[in-house]
Amino acid sequence: MSSTLQTQQTGQALWQAAVQAGYPAAIWRLPNHSERELIIDASGTVSTVAMDFEELPMGFAVSPFINPDAEQTLFLKADFYWRFDENGTILAAEHKHTDKHPALDALFHPAPATARKETIPAIQILGPSGEQQAQFEKTVAQAIRQMERGKFRKVVLSRTKTIQFDEQPDVLMLFNRLCKAYPNAFVSAVYLPERNQIWLGATPERLVSMDTDGIFRTVALAGTQSAFDSEGRPKRPADAPWTQKEIEEQALVGRYIIGCFKKIRIREYIEEGPRTVVAGNLMHLRSDYSVDMQAVNFPQLGTVMLRLLHPTSAVCGMPREAAQEFILQSETHDRELYSGFLGPVNIFRNEGPESHLFVNLRCMKLEGQEGTLYAGAGLTEDSVPAKEWRETELKCDTLLSVVTKS
């Protein structure tokens, strides 16, 4: 990364310029941070890479759900990088290209930014229909029968909800609203020109993180209940009642992570939890795992663990192969990037590079004016089909309530 570029552009104008000129771009805000970060890939195309933190340059990774060994990961290079504070003031800016790069014209002399729309366009909900709900519940019942027969112990079944905006929504405004509504989520918007898609999300689930101190982190997240009581008052996390089904569901995710550590003979991990955490309108059970990579002398731990972990049993199931087979046979939609992973890779903050990958949950795919929301529910033998449907409705609401409220 060469010189430091100071510019008067705002995040809004830069994002708009990148999208108008067809350059891949990603903007994100880490959990419990106020700064926003934005990168633009000046090659104009998103490359497909094998995830290897030791080899990859600074950029932003996006993975589909189906991605064996993380070898088919989409990668946006950080040819241009900015960090902003909450008010849009630039804190840091770097670029790899000389002033002669054609992207510069589009980015720094963009067509005047379209006036900011302060209101969110109205939406219509196009689906799912009652028939799709019945189908989902029927599939839950099938999964329960297969689990009773011992085919697998847990599977995560997902569904979609389609909405139509009356006009093109302002993605940066939706992104900012998500940042405000969900301070402890990883909030991101990713523009993929070849797919003509923007993915917007506010996920509560960290998959793999490595900070400048060389600490590796991951979590086991599962079990869902509303964060509000029947009168709409926020519940106290410490008082949240969990059923045996939910405790078991989360324990399976934790056991899976510990199984991965065992496979690579890592015994020196710290496990904390499970504890109840609030994720917007919902609560989950979460255990945190960390490893000091220097102390165990394992610099490739992030790469190795990512390949073992994805897809975790928080989005796929256990055993993984049987659960994945059931998902691919039973779900009527393609998950695409939902329940894959995404996040910044080797971004220089403070002293050294940091990488933070999250599971792509509570997200929406935007294609023109059409939005597709995705949500899944972890099923065990004790699942009740109607309750699982209700849970996916609540998960869709995390995004829906923010992108529709004016």
Ligand SMILES: C=C(O[C@H]1C=CC=C(C(=O)O)[C@@H]1O)C(=O)O
């Ligand atoms: C699969 C999703 O959530 C996962 C993460 C937390 C709790 C979950 C659950 O209770 O089923 C899921 O495993 C989703 O949001 O689409």
